[in-house]
Amino acid sequence: MTGDDPALRAAYRLCRRRTKGQDPAEYALIQLVPAALRPALHALWAAANALDDLGDDRTAPAAERAARVEAWITALHRELPTGSSPDPVRHALVDTANRWRLDLTELRDAMAQVQDDTRGRHFADWAEWRAWGRDNLLPWFGQVRTVFDRAGVPVALRLDTREAYEEFLDGVRLTDILTDLSADLAQGDLLLPAEALDLHSGAAADLARRRWSPAVGALVTHLTGLARQWVAQEALTRGMHPGPATVLDTMAALLHAQLDAVDAAGPALLRSPPRPALRTRARILAPARARAALAWRLTPLTVPPPQHPGAHRPPAPAPPAPADTFLRPPPHPSGERPPGIPPGDLPAHVAVIMDGNGRWARQRGLPRHEGHRAGADAVREVVHGALDIGLRHLTLYTFSTENWNRDPEEVDAILGLLRRELAENPFRDLDVRLRWHGRAGRLPPDLVDVLHLRERTTRARTGLTVTMCIDYGGRDELTRTAAALAGRARAGRLEPGLITEGDFARHLPLADLPDVDLLWRTGGEQRVSNFLPWHTAYAELHFTPGLWPDTDRRDLWQAITAYTGRQRHHGATPADGPSAVPCPTAPAGGPGG
Numbered sequence: 001m002t003g004d005d006p007a008l009r010a011a012y013r014l015c016r017r018r019t020k021g022q023d024p025a026e027y028a029l030i031q032l033v034p035a036a037l038r039p040a041l042h043a044l045w046a047a048a049n050a051l052d053d054l055g056d057d058r059t060a061p062a063a064e065r066a067a068r069v070e071a072w073i074t075a076l077h078r079e080l081p082t083g084s085s086p087d088p089v090r091h092a093l094v095d096t097a098n099r100w101r102l103d104l105t106e107l108r109d110a111m112a113q114v115q116d117d118t119r120g121r122h123f124a125d126w127a128e129w130r131a132w133g134r135d136n137l138l139p140w141f142g143q144v145r146t147v148f149d150r151a152g153v154p155v156a157l158r159l160d161t162r163e164a165y166e167e168f169l170d171g172v173r174l175t176d177i178l179t180d181l182s183a184d185l186a187q188g189d190l191l192l193p194a195e196a197l198d199l200h201s202g203a204a205a206d207l208a209r210r211r212w213s214p215a216v217g218a219l220v221t222h223l224t225g226l227a228r229q230w231v232a233q234e235a236l237t238r239g240m241h242p243g244p245a246t247v248l249d250t251m252a253a254l255l256h257a258q259l260d261a262v263d264a265a266g267p268a269l270l271r272s273p274p275r276p277a278l279r280t281r282a283r284i285l286a287p288a289r290a291r292a293a294l295a296w297r298l299t300p301l302t303v304p305p306p307q308h309p310g311a312h313r314p315p316a317p318a319p320p321a322p323a324d325t326f327l328r329p330p331p332h333p334s335g336e337r338p339p340g341i342p343p344g345d346l347p348a349h350v351a352v353i354m355d356g357n358g359r360w361a362r363q364r365g366l367p368r369h370e371g372h373r374a375g376a377d378a379v380r381e382v383v384h385g386a387l388d389i390g391l392r393h394l395t396l397y398t399f400s401t402e403n404w405n406r407d408p409e410e411v412d413a414i415l416g417l418l419r420r421e422l423a424e425n426p427f428r429d430l431d432v433r434l435r436w437h438g439r440a441g442r443l444p445p446d447l448v449d450v451l452h453l454r455e456r457t458t459r460a461r462t463g464l465t466v467t468m469c470i471d472y473g474g475r476d477e478l479t480r481t482a483a484a485l486a487g488r489a490r491a492g493r494l495e496p497g498l499i500t501e502g503d504f505a506r507h508l509p510l511a512d513l514p515d516v517d518l519l520w521r522t523g524g525e526q527r528v529s530n531f532l533p534w535h536t537a538y539a540e541l542h543f544t545p546g547l548w549p550d551t552d553r554r555d556l557w558q559a560i561t562a563y564t565g566r567q568r569h570h571g572a573t574p575a576d577g578p579s580a581v582p583c584p585t586a587p588a589g590g591p592g593g
């Protein structure tokens, strides 16, 4: 499978040996998949661990470790197009990426996280811990899922099992941390949230001194209990192809055995990593092997042939930008700069109904999907303009609950375009946080996957928040909010007669989306079309005749300039100046302003 390249064969062999030596359970799981897929999985596993090892190597100071991690990622970036590397693990990884058409940019944030981890970690609560673990593990598991996809065995996760999947991976991470407690403590690390440690008074101090105590014992019992709960996700594999389902079920059984070993270790847990007895593992693995052999026997696989360097060039993860530095957007081709509006006078939130794609295409004798494609270019341009002028929130009506009624070909074209835009990730190097607002149940799972990925990996960015409304409808949003409130009331946690506007706002599906200051619609129509009815209650409206694909950032600047000239008073007595009522979130009562 590696053609005639002896260096590549040796590289894959090394990855396999590393997996087997460093994590026999992982190796045993990979043995449950057909031989043609194993080298890719060994390469991914060995690469993830090589990076972790570089970040963890305490013989070097933190700055040196961070520099080594960065050098590793930069080298990968350089080597990917060549299909080769002097480092055997990277050699196998670039070959795997080329052969299976993996998009390694999705690993960029997970890799950068290894670099950040060299500075040490502290988690206040489970939410922080979970975000860290998911950022790291999910992208690597995502690559494994892509290999299965490309082989013709999609590991599709139903939307209702997404949370179960992420919680399962939390269980993997927690089991791993408990197993490696002795090694982490020896290095001065304790990768557990303060929220959990504080429940067992004195446990954190005892662990720091590597002293076993009743508090430490209680903490460990508490955590193994949690991990057991998280890895027991029976619904996860329901309906899945029996091959990957067997791998996941076996993984859960091995994790349970590992947690039993952690529980049984007692004080020895602080001296060395506990391992389940060989016969316990054999009891799990023997039937799993038989099940896996049966599951794969009837499945034809598509295995890509060896790649010649350059035949396919998937994007490499760009070397991580130094923390908190982002590129500026490219300037507008005319050289025009945004108007100098003081930040206090800018609208905080502009929402846009991007209308006119179809007419733009028709005017040119093109199919409608060409209008949407040109519309996507306009989106990039307007996001650049929003960054230029310093806007905080831009919300785009991208696909409405009513848009499903369009010709299925057009629906497919719009969803395909979104998928491609998100995969290409044009705002990767800009200070843009991406969010998604809409219903989960009807969109293709792979689109939802990439939306979640972009949300997760841009979560910490503080510049411009771009919220894409996809399968979004205002009445649907309000109905779901009412249902959430009804549920709380039925559970006795809310008194129906006392529900306030604030309670309603807190139960909206995207509760922290701020009120819209300026609602802008292109394409000449003057309607609000079921867009953000709660948030636009006091919005200024701006309608322009131009079609969306003809829009550029100067139109946004013009819309914002027009906004600054408006008198806003939200039903209060009009005052002087453009910012008479600076806070749009607190209506003063009375009939609307």
Ligand code: FPP
Residues within 6 Å of the ligand: 354, 355, 356, 357, 358, 359, 360, 372, 373, 375, 376, 379, 396, 397, 398, 399, 403, 414, 417, 418, 421, 468, 523, 548
């Ligand atoms: C309305 O124009 C536009 C849409 C239904 C789709 C909006 C999608 C995009 C702008 C492209 C992708 C966006 C992103 C965020 C990458 P219309 O088709 O109703 O136009 P018409 O009124 O002229 O028929």
